[in-house]
Amino acid sequence: xxxxxxxxxxxxxxxxxxxxxxxxxxxxxxxxxxxxxxxxxxxxxxxxxxxxxxxxxxxxxxxxxxxxxxxxxxxxxxxxxxxxxxxxxxxxxxxxxxxxxxxxxxxxxxxxxxxxxxxxxxxxxxxxxxxxxxxxxxxxxxxxxxxxxxxxxxxxxxxxxxxxxxxxxxxxxxxxxxxxxxxxxxxxxxxxxxxxxxxxxxxxxxxxxxxxxxxxxxxxxxxxxxxxxxxxxxxxxxxxxxxxxxxxxxxxxxxxxxxxxxxxxxxxxxxxxxxxxxxxx
Numbered sequence: 001x002x003x004x005x006x007x008x009x010x011x012x013x014x015x016x017x018x019x020x021x022x023x024x025x026x027x028x029x030x031x032x033x034x035x036x037x038x039x040x041x042x043x044x045x046x047x048x049x050x051x052x053x054x055x056x057x058x059x060x061x062x063x064x065x066x067x068x069x070x071x072x073x074x075x076x077x078x079x080x081x082x083x084x085x086x087x088x089x090x091x092x093x094x095x096x097x098x099x100x101x102x103x104x105x106x107x108x109x110x111x112x113x114x115x116x117x118x119x120x121x122x123x124x125x126x127x128x129x130x131x132x133x134x135x136x137x138x139x140x141x142x143x144x145x146x147x148x149x150x151x152x153x154x155x156x157x158x159x160x161x162x163x164x165x166x167x168x169x170x171x172x173x174x175x176x177x178x179x180x181x182x183x184x185x186x187x188x189x190x191x192x193x194x195x196x197x198x199x200x201x202x203x204x205x206x207x208x209x210x211x212x213x214x215x216x217x218x219x220x221x222x223x224x225x226x227x228x229x230x231x232x233x234x235x236x237x238x239x240x241x242x243x244x245x246x247x248x249x250x251x252x253x254x255x256x257x258x259x260x261x262x263x264x265x266x267x268x269x270x271x272x273x274x275x276x277x278x279x280x281x
Contacts, residue, residue: 041073041251041252041280042072042073042074042281043070043071043072043073043074043280043281044070044071044073044278044279044280044281045068045069045070045071045278045279045281046067046068046069046070046071046256046276046277046278047067047068047069047276047277047278048066048067048069048256048274048275048276048277049064049065049066049067049274049275049276050063050064050065050066050067050258050272050273050274051063051064051065051272051273051274052064052065052260052270052271052272053270053271053272054268054269054270055268055269055270055271056268059091059268060090060091060268061089061090061091062089062090063087063088063089063090063270063272064087064088064089065085065086065087065088065274066085066086067083067084067085067086067276068083068084069081069082069083069084070082070083076105077104077105077106078102078103078104078105079102079103079104080100080101080102080103081099081100081101081102082099082100083097083098083099083100083101083117084096084097084098084099085097085098085099087121087124087125089124092121092123092124093121093123094121095119095120095121095123095124095125096119096120096121096125097117097118097119097120097125097126098117098118098119099115099116099117100115100116100117101113101114101115101116101131102114102115108137108142109136109137109138109142110134110135110136110137111135111137112132112133112134112135113131113132113133113135114130114131114132114133115129115130115131116128116129116130117129117130122155122156122157126153126154126155127154127155127156128152128153128154129151129152129153129154130151130152131149131150131151131152132149132150132151133147133148133149133150134147134148134149135147136148143170143171143172144168144169144170144171145168145169145170145171146166146167146168147165147166147167147168147169147180148165148166149163149164149165149166150162150163150164150165151163151165158188159186159187159188160186160187160188161184161185161186161187162184162185162187163182163183163184163185164182164183165180165181165182165183166180166181167179167180167181167197174202174203174204175200175201175202176199176200176201176202176211177199177200177201178197178198178199178200179196179197179198179199180196180197180199181194181195181196181197182194182195182196182197182217184220186220186222188222189222191220191222192220193217193218193219193220193235194217194218195215195216195217195218195238196215196216196217197213197214197215198213198214198215198216199211199212199213199214200212203246205248206248206251207248208245208246208247208248209245209246210243210244210245210246211242211243211244211245212241212242212243213240213241213242213243213244214239214240214241214242215238215239215240215242216238216239216240217237217238218235218236218237218238219234219235219236219238219264220234220235220236222234236264236265236266236267237264237265238262238263238264238265239262239263240260240261240262240263241260241261241262242258242259242260242261243258243259243260244256244257244258245257245258246278251280252279252280252281253277253278253279253280254277254278255275255276255277255278256274256275256276256277256278257273257274257275257276258272258273258274259272259273260272260273260274
C-alpha cells in the first residue's frame with residue numbers, strides 16, 4: 001500500500017508540474033498576442049506527451065514524458081524557443097529538463113542553431129548541456145546544407161560527453177534527405193564511439209510533413225559505477241527508428257505524432273509513441 005501511495009503521489013506531482021508549465025507559458029503567449037492587438041504566425045506553442053514501454057518490462061519499466069515548448073519567430077533573423085520537459089521513469093524516478101535555444105541567420109549562406117539545457121535527475125539527465133550547429137547553404141539554389149556541430153554534456157556524476165558531428169542535407173521540392181556522422185568521446189576513460197543518422201522527409205508547410213529517421217551506431221563508456229579495479233569499457237550496438245508526422249488541421253493549428261523503436265544490444269528494447277498539438281499565434 002505504501003509503495004502504491006508513493007507511486008500515485010509521484011504521478012500527481014509530475015502531472016501538476018506539466019500543467020503549471022503549460023499555464024505559465026500559455027499566459028505569457030496570450031498577453032503578447034493581446035498586446036499586439038491580433039494574432040499572427042510569429043509564435044507557436046507545442047504541448048506533447050510521450051510514452052515508452054521497455055522490454056524486459058520487469059527490469060526497466062516505462063518512461064513518461066510531458067513537454068511544453070514555446071517558439072518566437074517575431075524577429076526575422078533570430079528565432080528563439082523555450083522548452084520544459086517533465087520525466088517519470090519507473091526505475092530512475094522523476095526529473096525535469098529546461099532548455100532555451102535559438103536559430104540565427106547570419107548571412108544568406110550561413111545560419112546557426114544553439115541551445116543550453118539543464119536537468120534535475122542525476123541518473124539520466126544532464127547537469128549542463130550546450131549544443132551549437134553551423135549550417136552552410138551551398139549550390140546555385142542554396143538547397144544543399146553542410147552541417148558542422150558540437151555538443152558538451154556534463155552529468156551530475158562527473159561523467160562528460162563531447163560530441164562532434166557533420167553532415168549534408170539536400171532539399172528538392174517537397175523532399176528532404178540528409179545524412180549525419182557523430183563522434184562521441186566519453187570521459188572518464190576517453191572512450192570513443194560512432195553513430196550515423198539517415199533521414200528522409202516529404203511534405204510542405206500548412207499541409208503535412210513526414211520524416212523517417214534511422215540512427216545506427218554504438219554507445220561506449222567506462223563502467224565508473226564499479227570499483228576502480230573492476231572498471232572496464234562497455235560498448236553496445238544501438239539502433240533507433242523513428243517516424244515523425246506533423247499535420248496542419250488549420251493554418252494555425254495541428255497535431256504531431258511520433259512512433260519510435262529503439263534497441264540497445266544486451267540491454268533493452270523501447271517502443272515509444274508521442275502525441276502533440278501545436279498552435280500558432
